[in-house]
Amino acid sequence: MSALRETPAWRALEAHHGDVKDLHLRGLFADDASRGETMIAEAAGIFLDFSKHRITNDTLPALINLAEETGMPGHRDAMFRGERINCSEDRAVLHVALRLPRSRSLVVDGVDVVREVHEVLDRMAAFCEEIRSGRWLGHTGRRSKNVVNIGIGGSDLGPVMAYEALKSYSRRDMNFRFVSNVDGTDFVEATHDLDPAETLFIISSKTFTTLETMTNAKTAREWSLNAFDGDESAVAKHFAAVSTNAEGVSEFGIDTDNMFGFWEWVGGRYSMDSAIGLSTMLAIGPDRFSELLAGFHEMDEHFLGTALESNLPAIHGLLAVWYRDFFGSQTQAVLPYSEYLHRFPAYLQQLTMESNGKSVTLDGETVDYSTGAVFWGEPGTNGQHSFYQLIHQGTQLIPCDFIGFNHSINPLGNHQDLLISNVFAQTEALAFGKTKEQLEAEGVDDSLIPARTFEGNRPSSAITVDHLTPHSLGTLVAFYEHSVFTQGAVWGIDSFDQWGVELGKALAQKIIPELDSEAAPDLGHDSSTNNLIRRYRKAQGRK
Ligand code: G6Q
Numbered sequence: 432m433s434a435l436r437e438t439p440a441w442r443a444l445e446a447h448h449g450d451v452k453d454l455h456l457r458g459l460f461a462d463d464a465s466r467g468e469t470m471i472a473e474a475a476g477i478f479l480d481f482s483k484h485r486i487t488n489d490t491l492p493a494l495i496n497l498a499e500e501t502g503m504p505g506h507r508d509a510m511f512r513g514e515r516i517n518c519s520e521d522r523a524v525l526h527v528a529l530r531l532p533r534s535r536s537l538v539v540d541g542v543d544v545v546r547e548v549h550e551v552l553d554r555m556a557a558f559c560e561e562i563r564s565g566r567w568l569g570h571t572g573r574r575s576k577n578v579v580n581i582g583i584g585g586s587d588l589g590p591v592m593a594y595e596a597l598k599s600y601s602r603r604d605m606n607f608r609f610v611s612n613v614d615g616t617d618f619v620e621a622t623h624d625l626d627p628a629e630t631l632f633i634i635s636s637k638t639f640t641t642l643e644t645m646t647n648a649k650t651a652r653e654w655s656l657n658a659f660d661g662d663e664s665a666v667a668k669h670f671a672a673v674s675t676n677a678e679g680v681s682e683f684g685i686d687t688d689n690m691f692g693f694w695e696w697v698g699g700r701y702s703m704d705s706a707i708g709l710s711t712m713l714a715i716g717p718d719r720f721s722e723l724l725a726g727f728h729e730m731d732e733h734f735l736g737t738a739l740e741s742n743l744p745a746i747h748g749l750l751a752v753w754y755r756d757f758f759g760s761q762t763q764a765v766l767p768y769s770e771y772l773h774r775f776p777a778y779l780q781q782l783t784m785e786s787n788g789k790s791v792t793l794d795g796e797t798v799d800y801s802t803g804a805v806f807w808g809e810p811g812t813n814g815q816h817s818f819y820q821l822i823h824q825g826t827q828l829i830p831c832d833f834i835g836f837n838h839s840i841n842p843l844g845n846h847q848d849l850l851i852s853n854v855f856a857q858t859e860a861l862a863f864g865k866t867k868e869q870l871e872a873e874g875v876d877d878s879l880i881p882a883r884t885f886e887g888n889r890p891s892s893a894i895t896v897d898h899l900t901p902h903s904l905g906t907l908v909a910f911y912e913h914s915v916f917t918q919g920a921v922w923g924i925d926s927f928d929q930w931g932v933e934l935g936k937a938l939a940q941k942i943i944p945e946l947d948s949e950a951a952p953d954l955g956h957d958s959s960t961n962n963l964i965r966r967y968r969k970a971q972g973r974k
Contacts, residue, residue, distance in 0.1 A: 433792075433799045435923060440497035447493050448757040451485060455888050456862040459487065472741050475729040475906040479743050480893040483862040484750055484830070485758070494749035495739045503920040504739070510916070511735055513539035513696070517927035518793050524927045525694075526701035526912070530727040530905070544694070551706055555691055556717035558671070559709075562631065563602060563716060570665035575631040577606045579621060580710040581651060582635030583643045584781065584932065585699020586673070587611040590635065592778035593703055593711040593723070596771045596904050599840045601714035609710075610651075613643040618650050627658035627669070634672045635707050637699055639679030642939060648683065673706045698927050700781050701912060704905070719901045726905025734913040744910050747892065748917025750830070754890070755801045755918075760828045765808035767834040768854050771899055775834075776808035779911055786915045786926040793925055802922045808832075812853045823861065823885055831891040833858055834907070838898050854893065861889035950974065 435441055460466055460482075470482035484490075498504065510516050513523045528537050528544045536543045561567040565574045580590050591609045594601065601607065608621040622630070632651045636644045652666065659665040663684065671689040672680040680690045691706035703711070704727055712720040730744070739745045754760035763783075765776050787803030808814070811833070822829050835854040839847040864887020870880050896903045919926030945952040945964055951974040954961040968974065 433796065435501065435798075435921075436800060438497065438500045440493065440500040444493050444497060444753075444757060447489060451487055451490065452758070454485065454487070456483060456485065456890075457864075457887065459485075460862075463488075472743050472746055474733040474737065474741075474743050475726070475910075476896055476903055477730075477743060477906055477910060478895045479746065480895075481746060481750060483858050484753075484890045484892070485888065486750075486753070490753065491740060491746065491749070494753060495745075497752070498739055498745065498749060498917065498921055501921045501923065503745075503917060506920040507735065507913075507916065511731075513537060513544070517698070517925060519925050519928040519930070522927070523696040524698065524701075525696040526698065526704070527728075527731045529693075529697065529704045530724040530731065530909075532725075532728065539696070544696075547694070551691055551693070552717075552720075555706060555709055555712055556720075558689070558691070559712045559717055562713055563605075567631075568668070569628050569631075570659050570662070570668045571628045573626075573628045575629060575669075576604065577608070577625045577630040578633065578710055578713050579608045579610060579625070579630060579651070580633045580635055581610045581644055581647045582633075582673075582707070583611040583641060584785075585702050586635040586637060586641075586644065586707055588700070588774070588778045588781050589703025589707060590710045592772075592774040593708065593904065594714050595774045596899065597711070597715050597719070597723075597901055598771060600719050600901060602716075605714070607710060607714050610647050611643065613646050615650070618647055618654075622651075622654060627655045630655070630669060632670050633709055634670065634674075634680075634683070634685065635709070636673070637675050637693070637697075637702070637707075639672070639674045639676035639683070642936065652684070671709065673709050699929075700785055701927075703908070715901060723901035723905040726900075726902035726907075727909040728905075729902075730906045730909035730913065734909070744913030745917050747832075747910070748914040749921070750892070751804065751914065751918050752921050754828070754830045755804050758828055759801070760804060760830055762805040762807060762827070762829050764822065764829050764831040765806065765834070766811045766814055766831055766857075767808070768811040768850050769834070769836055769899055770810055771840070772834065773810050775907075776806075776810075778908075779808075780806050782911060783915050785929050785932065787919050787922070787924065788931065789919075789922075789924040789926070789928075792923040794923075798922065798924070800922070802924055803918065811857070812850065815853065815857065819857070822889060828889065831858075831861065831889075832894055833891055834894045834896070836896050836899050840899060854895075858891045858893050860885065861887065861891050863887045864889075946971075947973075 467482045472479045510524050511527055513525050515521055515523050517524050523539055529548055531545045533549045536545050562575055567575055569575050587609060594607050610617050610621045634648045655669050666684045667686045670685045672685045673691045674680050675693055677687055681687050691709055693705040697705045704724055734744050765779055767775050783806040784803055789802055790798055833854045835851050864885035867880055867884055870883055875883055954964055
């Protein structure tokens with residue numbers, strides 16, 4: 432048995448789960464009328480109500496014991512100090528340094544990383560001012576009013592999510608587009624109505640080797656140069672790069688004056704607040720981008736400096752462990768009640784699943800407990816008219832995060848009251864359900880009672896924030912980053928590597944020449960893969 436399962440805290444939680452698993456939220460609320468006012472936490476503008484979880488007053492302390500016995504607080508402190516906690520890649524994990532204020536310093540391997548971070552931020556701000564003011568002119572002297580970010584995974588999901596979330600703060604006289612998929616359709620649809628003379632591409636790639644991004648970048652280069660009679664000097668005016676690979680950037684032909692760097696200690700899925708956020712800064716401007724960073728930082732300080740019993744990301748992460756390992760929940764839903772956050776679930780999907788989709792510990796032992804849950808979601812209220820059915824009456828237990836804002840950016844009539852009434856009603860319905868007795872009292876026909884009974888006892892967190900702003904978006908993202916960290920630290924896994932992604936990158940490289948070679952290739956795969964390759968070649972008229 433693994434060391435984790437042998438800790439006294441784990442054993443205590445197993446026993447505690449035995450006591451709690453059959454308790455109903457109806458009873459828990461009836462027994463403690465103040466539960467909804469005590470099982471709450473608030474920091475950095477985020478209010479977390481965790482009273483509608485299947486926990487008693489003893490659960491959180493027991494989970495905190497687990498965090499302490501597994502060394503989670505020490506691991507957290509080591510991350511903030513810049514220690515190499517990403518063991519399999521032998522790297523520090525320092526996204527928290529990306530948002531440290533200019534006045535601070537953090538020396539790692541003899542280098543003050545805060546100074547370096549702010550040097551890049553200052554260069555980004557100057558570049559953004561040039562573009563936003565219209566001083567930056569394209570090859571033919573036109574203003575660059577279209578910005579196309581080309582990147583994938585961590586170099587795409589953050590920029591798209593942030594642009595969509597903060598659209599109301601963005602320059603409405605500019606167009607922002609995002610190309611990620613190697614499917615040519617993505618590039619064509621993103622650029623079909625753009626004029627190359629007014630278009631700036633940002634090639635965002637930490638490694639500057641990723642197949643999808645490099646392919647789209649080459650296509651963008653051709654698309655641009657076609658409009659300028661192949662004049663290579665146009666590249667300097669229409670391409671910028673965000674990367675850690677200066678050599679790759681200059682080989683591609685992008686002027687390194689237009690390159691914005693970051694560091695190996697920033698993981699892709701933790702990079703939206705690095706230079707990977709260049710498109711975000713172009714959209715909302717440097718001052719608003721600073722507010723975003725300040726939001727991240729406020730949550731960092733809270734996570735680092737607050738006792739676990741009132742530490743929002745720690746509570747959220749420990750509850751995720753509670754459901755995953757003790758109730759056996761396989762998935763977790765995130766349901767933002769804001770149309771602006773419509774890409775937030777996709778963003779969190781990468782953050783959570785790429786980080787904690789691991790099955791060996793930092794010491795290389797195979798785990799004998801469950802790690803990261805499948806994470807998914809859609810904005811409310813749309814989801815209510817589709818998949819919520821399964822959350823309410825299906826056979827799986829799916830903990831949900833409901834995210835709502837007290838004030839709308841677009842206060843139309845009573846839309847916001849209607850929207851938020853759904854957040855509260857859903858958490859209530861999930862927790863308390865509808866009993867046979869209630870249905871009988873309503874006069875529902877006996878034959879329909881089984882189908883119309885809601886068992887309830889379905890857990891959820893309500894997360895409320897005043898306004899959706901750059902600052903609050905930063906706090907929300909950092910809240911989830913540190914929740915993911917908490918879970919990974921308890922499980923003893925490396926939340927910061929992604930060997931599964933690397934495998935995918937290598938596998939396709941092998942098959943590409945087998946698809947496009949002139950002569951019939953010698954295929955050495957399994958019979959299914961060989962057959963699929965042959966059929967595809969045949970469809971292309973190849974031997
Ligand atoms: C993120 C992952 C992955 C990565 C992409 C793009 O944590 O490592 O999603 O961001 O594969 O990589 P590049 O930025 O190197 O192109």
